Amino acid sequence: xxxxxxxxxxxxxxxxxxxxGTATLKRDFLSMFGKGQNKEEDEREILWxxxxxxxxxxxxxxxxxxxxxxxxxxxxxxLLSRTTAPSTGSIKVHGKISSLLEVGTGFxxxxxxxxxxxxNGAIMGMSKRDIKAQFDEIVExxxxxxxxxxxxxxxxSGMYVRLxxxxxxxxETEIMIIDEVLAVGDIDFQKKCLGKMKEVTGSEGRTxxxxxxxxxxxxxxxxxxxxxxxxxxxxxxxxxxVTEAYTAAxxxxxxxxxxxxxxxxxxxKSVILVDYYAEDMVGNxxxxxxxxxxxxxxxxxxxxxxxxxxxxxxxxxxxxxxxxMGVLYSSYQSVYFEMEPHQLMQIKCVVPNFPFTIGxxxxxxxxxxxxxxxDWLLGGAGFISVENGDFYGTGSTGFTHPYMTNxxxxxxxxxxx
Amino acid sequence: xxxxxxxxLEIYPKASLFDFRLKEFWAYRExxxxxxxxxxxxxxxQTILGPLWFILQPLLxxxxxxxxxxxxxxxxxxxxPQLLFYMPGIVLWNFFNSAFMKGSGTFLANSHxxxxxxxxxxxxxxxxxxxxxxxxxxxxxxxLLIMAGYWIAGTEIHPGAQILILPLLLILVSMxxxxxxxxxxxxxxxxxxxxxxxxxxxxxxxxxxPIIYPASIVPDKFRWVSLLNxxxxxxEGFRYSLLGMGQLxxxxxxxxxxxxxxxxxxGLILFSRAERTSIDTV
Numbered sequence: 124x125x126x127x128x129x130x131x132x133x134x135x136x137x138x139x140x141x142x143x144g145t146a147t148l149k150r151d152f153l154s155m156f157g158k159g160q161n162k163e164e165d166e167r168e169i170l171w172x173x174x175x176x177x178x179x180x181x182x183x184x185x186x187x188x189x190x191x192x193x194x195x196x197x198x199x200x201x202l203l204s205r206t207t208a209p210s211t212g213s214i215k216v217h218g219k220i221s222s223l224l225e226v227g228t229g230f231x232x233x234x235x236x237x238x239x240x241x242x243n244g245a246i247m248g249m250s251k252r253d254i255k256a257q258f259d260e261i262v263e264x265x266x267x268x269x270x271x272x273x274x275x276x277x278x279x280s281g282m283y284v285r286l287x288x289x290x291x292x293x294x295e296t297e298i299m300i301i302d303e304v305l306a307v308g309d310i311d312f313q314k315k316c317l318g319k320m321k322e323v324t325g326s327e328g329r330t331x332x333x334x335x336x337x338x339x340x341x342x343x344x345x346x347x348x349x350x351x352x353x354x355x356x357x358x359x360x361x362x363x364x365v366t367e368a369y370t371a372a373x374x375x376x377x378x379x380x381x382x383x384x385x386x387x388x389x390x391x392k393s394v395i396l397v398d399y400y401a402e403d404m405v406g407n408x409x410x411x412x413x414x415x416x417x418x419x420x421x422x423x424x425x426x427x428x429x430x431x432x433x434x435x436x437x438x439x440x441x442x443x444x445x446x447x448m449g450v451l452y453s454s455y456q457s458v459y460f461e462m463e464p465h466q467l468m469q470i471k472c473v474v475p476n477f478p479f480t481i482g483x484x485x486x487x488x489x490x491x492x493x494x495x496x497x498d499w500l501l502g503g504a505g506f507i508s509v510e511n512g513d514f515y516g517t518g519s520t521g522f523t524h525p526y527m528t529n530x531x532x533x534x535x536x537x538x539x540x
Numbered sequence: 541x542x543x544x545x546x547x548x549l550e551i552y553p554k555a556s557l558f559d560f561r562l563k564e565f566w567a568y569r570e571x572x573x574x575x576x577x578x579x580x581x582x583x584x585x586q587t588i589l590g591p592l593w594f595i596l597q598p599l600l601x602x603x604x605x606x607x608x609x610x611x612x613x614x615x616x617x618x619x620x621p622q623l624l625f626y627m628p629g630i631v632l633w634n635f636f637n638s639a640f641m642k643g644s645g646t647f648l649a650n651s652h653x654x655x656x657x658x659x660x661x662x663x664x665x666x667x668x669x670x671x672x673x674x675x676x677x678x679x680x681x682x683x684l685l686i687m688a689g690y691w692i693a694g695t696e697i698h699p700g701a702q703i704l705i706l707p708l709l710l711i712l713v714s715m716x717x718x719x720x721x722x723x724x725x726x727x728x729x730x731x732x733x734x735x736x737x738x739x740x741x742x743x744x745x746x747x748x749x750p751i752i753y754p755a756s757i758v759p760d761k762f763r764w765v766s767l768l769n770x771x772x773x774x775x776e777g778f779r780y781s782l783l784g785m786g787q788l789x790x791x792x793x794x795x796x797x798x799x800x801x802x803x804x805x806x807g808l809i810l811f812s813r814a815e816r817t818s819i820d821t822v
Contacts, residue, residue, distance in 0.1 A: 204657065205658035208553060210553055214550070215547040215549070215550050216547060217547060217548055219548070228653055233582035238577070241574060
């Protein structure tokens with residue numbers, strides 16, 4: 124067993140729920156004079172983003188931190204990078220920590236690339252001497268040498284990110300904390316960054332903490348893992364064990380909603396939707412899916428007192444801003460259903476290679492019978508949350524911005540003779 | 541492994557009251573200068589007049605005050621030419637106000653940086669103070685030039701040994717503005733109302749300080765305001781040390797010093813408490 128680089132004991136972080144307002148001042152005054160209000164009431168207002176987390180990280184380990192949105196990953200990073208203080212417990216560290224929660228922190232648009240390299244480097248804890256020594260290498264890595272004396276506000280966003288990452292990649296601290304900075308830049312640059320990170324963890328014996336939704340990147344880069352769930356540590360161990368646990372946990376059951384009783388619907392109700400859920404290829408109900416998975420959407424329809432012919436079923440996906448991300452009616456594929464009076468029927472729609480990227484999508488449905496609207500759930504039938512996955516079948520998650528649609532291409536090339 | 545208990549960094553929920561981590565602050569001193577640069581350089585980038593703006597701003601203000609308070613309101617200037625009377629006060633007030641504003645905006649203006657990376661937060665108000673001081677030096681040189689001009693032209697001013705107290709007054713103003721900035725910034729993390737009050741408050745403070753009027757014309761009824769305001773003797777002293785006019789109120793300056801020291805220390809305490817969790821509430 125090697126030397127311990129980070130020792131975390133009983134770490135917890137609580138946040139007070141609700142807005143800070145006039146009540147804050149009153150509460151602060153009361154607690155100042157030892158007149159804390161009702162303890163129970165207080166407890167309810169407090170959210171533990173992280174609770175009783177303890178672990179050790181050995182020097183030279185590359186640790187992947189995985190977990191769903193809201194599991195406490197970012198909170199853990201904030202505490203480790205000292206941007207905020209813990210509520211309970213302690214963190215003890217050997218060596219200097221630098222955090223890459225965002226590249227380009229402190230960049231000033233009016234300053235030149237050169238000036239920003241020095242400023243950004245110093246913010247991240249590099250000394251002027253270190254930056255000077257590595258200056259040429261940083262500039263070359265970024266590939267913006269022609270524009271190094273131009274204010275960065277004139278940079279394209281790609282150039283900006285490349286320069287920012289170049290500074291970050293040349294930090295020489297013993298412990299590095301990295302938060303999905305790979306989600307930026309073009310493919311070539313991403314590969315370069317992955318390479319640089321491998322170099323960082325492999326050859327130089329540095330400790331790296333890497334937070335990501337991208338299981339393939341975690342597997343490729345890390346040897347150890349932490350799996351956080353609802354603010355507590357669920358699994359620690361080899362990266363294999365942790366990523367498996369994470370993938371397994373993402374296939375839980377969804378709650379069934381009483382769709383039939385909902386009133387936020389329009390249509391003549393000759394056929395209505397009464398149940399909806401999604402399942403994976405093995406038949407488990409799921410609430411979280413990975414981009415690129417084959418997903419089966421299951422809908423139960425109930426026919427009214429009259430026989431229904433030409434039932435056309437449509438489903439679509441909305442992003443949080445209610446923008447429609449895609450629509451599919453069965454009729455587009457020349458599929459119609461027929462139902463007997465009072466019959467219940469389940470329709471399954473298999474969507475191969477699910478195309479949407481990370482995010483929580485609202486699943487909308489609409490039933491049309493004989494070209495007349497029969498049932499349209501205005502609030503949507505349910506939600507499905509998506510984590511980035513292996514859409515291309517190559518291990519690459521591609522462009523991992525939320526609420527995007529992936530597509531495949533056939534690549535052809537011809538050489539000019 | 542476990543035996544090795546000399547951790548290079550230990551993080552706990554609470555820190556002791558007087559732990560200002562000045563050693564760590566010193567380790568980051570290079571960053572202060574870079575932040576000073578970051579404050580100063582963009583001020584004149586992409587302006588036609590460039591660094592000239594550092595000088596133009598106090599000149600224009602002095603000009604406006606001369607018209608409004610001198611020519612229109614006819615507030616006496618202790619027998620001095622208006623330019624000479626207003627400018628020292630304005631230059632020193634610019635220094636105080638800019639350092640104070642930068643200090644008090646620390647958490648709100650930099651939350652995007654603070655949320656991403658750690659460095660001693662005290663760097664920023666101190667950098668704000670230093671960049672304000674650089675501005676002050678530029679404006680002060682201009683003031684000296686103007687004074688020299690008046691002196692050659694034969695105006696009655698009496699520069700002399702009293703100028704030696706000037707550095708002390710500047711230290712006082714620095715302590716005062718930094719201390720007040722730290723206190724306010726610590727409170728703004730929770731009570732955003734302060735931020736709205738700030739511009740108004742600083743204007744009020746300016747009128748309560750003998751900048752556009754000499755302390756000698758304050759009616760007895762309102763004398764308590766100027767007595768209560770620890771900035772008054774500093775500004776009077778500044779004019780005295782430069783021009784030999786007015787008076788030096790040594791006893792009241794001592795009170796100002798005590799108050800500034802109190803502000804600075806309580807500012808440091810409140811600030812280092814607020815910086816630990818500022819990003820949770822800002």
